[in-house]
Amino acid sequence: MSSLCVLGLGYIGLPTASIFATKGRSVLGVDIAPEVVATINSGRIHIQEPDLDVLVRAAVQSGNLRAATAPAAADTFIIAVPTPFTVDAAGGRRPDLSFVEAAARSLAAVVAPGNLIVLESTSPVGTTEKVKAWIEDELRQRGRAVDGLLYAHCPERILPGQMLKELIANDRIVGGLTPEASARAKALYEIFCAAQIFVTDARTAELAKLTENAFRDVNIAFANELSMICDRLGVDVWELIRLANRHPRVKILQPGPGVGGHCIAVDPWFIVDAAPAEARLLRTAREVNDAKPGHVLARIRAQVAPGAAVACLGLAFKANVDDLRESPALDIAVHLAAEGYRVLAVEPHITTLPVALAGRAELVDLPAALARADAIVLLVDHRAFGSLTLADLAGKALIDTRGQIR
Ligand code: SAJ
Numbered sequence: 257m258s259s260l261c262v263l264g265l266g267y268i269g270l271p272t273a274s275i276f277a278t279k280g281r282s283v284l285g286v287d288i289a290p291e292v293v294a295t296i297n298s299g300r301i302h303i304q305e306p307d308l309d310v311l312v313r314a315a316v317q318s319g320n321l322r323a324a325t326a327p328a329a330a331d332t333f334i335i336a337v338p339t340p341f342t343v344d345a346a347g348g349r350r351p352d353l354s355f356v357e358a359a360a361r362s363l364a365a366v367v368a369p370g371n372l373i374v375l376e377s378t379s380p381v382g383t384t385e386k387v388k389a390w391i392e393d394e395l396r397q398r399g400r401a402v403d404g405l406l407y408a409h410c411p412e413r414i415l416p417g418q419m420l421k422e423l424i425a426n427d428r429i430v431g432g433l434t435p436e437a438s439a440r441a442k443a444l445y446e447i448f449c450a451a452q453i454f455v456t457d458a459r460t461a462e463l464a465k466l467t468e469n470a471f472r473d474v475n476i477a478f479a480n481e482l483s484m485i486c487d488r489l490g491v492d493v494w495e496l497i498r499l500a501n502r503h504p505r506v507k508i509l510q511p512g513p514g515v516g517g518h519c520i521a522v523d524p525w526f527i528v529d530a531a532p533a534e535a536r537l538l539r540t541a542r543e544v545n546d547a548k549p550g551h552v553l554a555r556i557r558a559q560v561a562p563g564a565a566v567a568c569l570g571l572a573f574k575a576n577v578d579d580l581r582e583s584p585a586l587d588i589a590v591h592l593a594a595e596g597y598r599v600l601a602v603e604p605h606i607t608t609l610p611v612a613l614a615g616r617a618e619l620v621d622l623p624a625a626l627a628r629a630d631a632i633v634l635l636v637d638h639r640a641f642g643s644l645t646l647a648d649l650a651g652k653a654l655i656d657t658r659g660q661i662r
Contacts, residue, residue, distance in 0.1 A: 260284070261330035261366070263359040265292055265323060267579075268376060268412045269336030270301065271308055271419050275448045277315035284330065285323040296323040304578040304605065307420050329366045332444060335359045335387065336376040336412070340518065341525050349525035351380045360387045364394030369404025372440045376412050378465050378519065380526040384409040384433060384458035408432040408441035409458045411465030416517070416577050427451045431461025469523040470538050475509045476520070477541035480548045483511035487555070494659035513635050513657040514548035514584030516573030521545070521582050549584045552633075552657055553591055559653040560631040562596035567629035569622070569644075570636020571603040571610070578605035585635035586612065592633075593617050600625045604640045634658055 258281055262273035265287040273285040287293050295302045299316040301309050315321035327333065337355040344350060356377055363373065373391065375384050384407055392402040410430045414422040428445050430453055432438030438455045445453050456464070479497065486493035497508045515521045524542050528535040560566065573583035580586050590612045593599045599617035601609060602625045609619050622640065626632070631653035634641060637660050644661050646654070654661060 258282075258332065259330040260332045260334065261286060261327050262334045262336060263327060263362070264335065264337035264355075264377070265296060266336070266338065267303060267305065267416060267419070268414070269334070270296070270303070270312065271305070271414070271423055272334060272336060272376065272412070274308075274311045274315040274321055275420075275423060277318060277321035278311065279447050281320060281447065283315070283321045284328050285321060286325065286327050287323060288325060290325055293323040293325055296321075305416065305419050311420060327362055327366050329368065330371070332372045332374065332440075333363055333367070334374045334376055338518070339377045339379050339383075339522075339526075341522055341529075348529070350529055351526050353379070353383060353386065356383060356387065357390050360390040361394045364391050364398060364400075367391065367395075367405060369401070370406075371404075372406045372408065372437065372444065374441055374444070375407075375409045378411055378469070378523055378526075379409065379462055380466070380530055381459050381462045383462060384431070388433060406432065406434065406437035406440055407458070408437045409461040410441050410445060411461060413465070413468065416574070416579060424448060424450050428453045429456060429461045429464050430454070431456045431458040431464075433458050463527075466523045466527050469520045470527055470541075472509075473515060473520045473524050473545060474537060474541040476512070476515055477544040479509045479511040480514070481544050482508070484548075484551055487551070510658070512548070512584070512637075513552050513588055515545040516581070516583040516585070517579065518581050549587050549591075552584075552588055552635075552655065555655050556588075556592065556597075556631065556633060557595075559655065560597070563598070564630040565598040565600055565628050566592055566631045566633055567600045567602060567620075567625035568592070568617075569602050569625070569632065569634045569641050570638050571601055571613075572605055572636050572638070575637045576605075576639055580606070580610050586610065588633070588635060589613060589617060600629055602641075603636075604638060631655065632661075634660055 260276050261284045262269045263286045265285045273283045277283040292302050299313045301312050337359050340352050341349040342352045388407045395402045413426045430441040442453050483493040500506050524538045528539045568589040571586045593616040600620045601617045602622050634656045637658040
């Protein structure tokens with residue numbers, strides 16, 4: 257039975273490791289955080305995602321999934337660690353590959369000829385080649401041969417909130433540094449992927465993943481820019497988009513308080529960084545989306561003054577998830593608190609306020625917020641807010657960034 261070692265047990269690595277384990281593969285999951293390792297070994301999870309708890313429990317109970325803080329020998333290694341960006345003094349965004357580099361270098365102690373090393377982390381073009389170089393560098397330092405290792409990039413595409421369904425149902429792209437690596441990677445994902453797996457080279461696979469998220473970012477920027485134009489012109493943007501989308505070739509996305517999460521708000525910068533002169537539309541889209549929280553704050557200030565109680569409905573980066581990373585909703589709530597507003601945060605997916613709001617806001621339930629607030633700011637279209645209507649607001653100021661309350 258083939259064995260796997262998955263580095264990084266976050267939103268991508270954990271479901272991936274677990275699904276291989278439930279398909280009968282022996283999987284070692286590796287994470288640098290000992291508390292994450294302990295949680296998973298006890299059959300529990302440290303993140304929220306529908307049905308992931310069931311999958312992880314089944315994987316651990318089967319005896320096929322075990323977690324540790326360091327890698328061990330295996331046939332296949334999958335790197336699924338974060339690839340954030342850093343902001344330099346001039347405001348430029350540079351990809352931060354330190355987690356990928358550390359994971360790659362850690363593999364030198366355990367790899368053997370014939371092993372396949374897969375990079376799943378969303379990465380700038382050329383990163384798979386760097387993974388190879390980092391591992392070879394470590395091997396040479398140990399006086400070991402570098403030949404016989406296979407490398408491929410197989411980007412993940414799963415949507416938070418419906419990861420387990422998409423893990424199986426989405427088409428995948430695999431891009432090897434050699435045709436042999438591509439073939440091995442394709443066979444690997446065929447273990448659980450029920451959709452088509454397309455083979456290309458590593459650089460195309462890297463850019464394809466970045467392109468998918470940049471495409472979505474540009475389209476959301478179009479919707480967000482429309483919403484700002486509509487605010488200036490006194491037009492209801494939701495009505496406008498609904499009507500425009502009745503054209504057979506128009507499909508405008510939905511405006512919101514900005515673009516959050518650790519993918520769409522990050523990945524286009526990897527393209528901008530690599531081709532700054534050419535990536536003009538992508539850069540502008542990022543700037544439009546990043547400017548949207550400021551626009552929402554200006555709308556709030558125009559309706560209520562500091563000192564007022566403002567109910568912030570939702571802190572997560574999007575609907576029906578608990579993930580607050582890079583969340584424009586959280587950003588807006590933090591700014592309001594800093595400006596002297598009394599922030600009543602309503603976030604049904606969390607039980608304690610994040611550090612940025614702790615001691616500066618109150619975490620309350622929806623009825624309490626509706627009773628106490630002077631203004632209601634709908635930031636996230638969580639299902640829990642779906643039944644709210646204008647009649648519930650009793651004359652309070654309303655800033656609805658999702659067009660949900662009618
Ligand atoms: N958003 C809008 N309006 C929309 C759609 C989204 O404002 O019409 C906002 C959301 O509220 C959120 C942000 O955009 O703040 C991103 O949300 P999302 O649901 O569009 O995407 P993510 O970041 O959860 O997941 C994306 C997905 N990529 C694409 O759809 C092209 C997913 O398939 C990727 O696997 C994931 O990035 C990733 O890990 O890269």
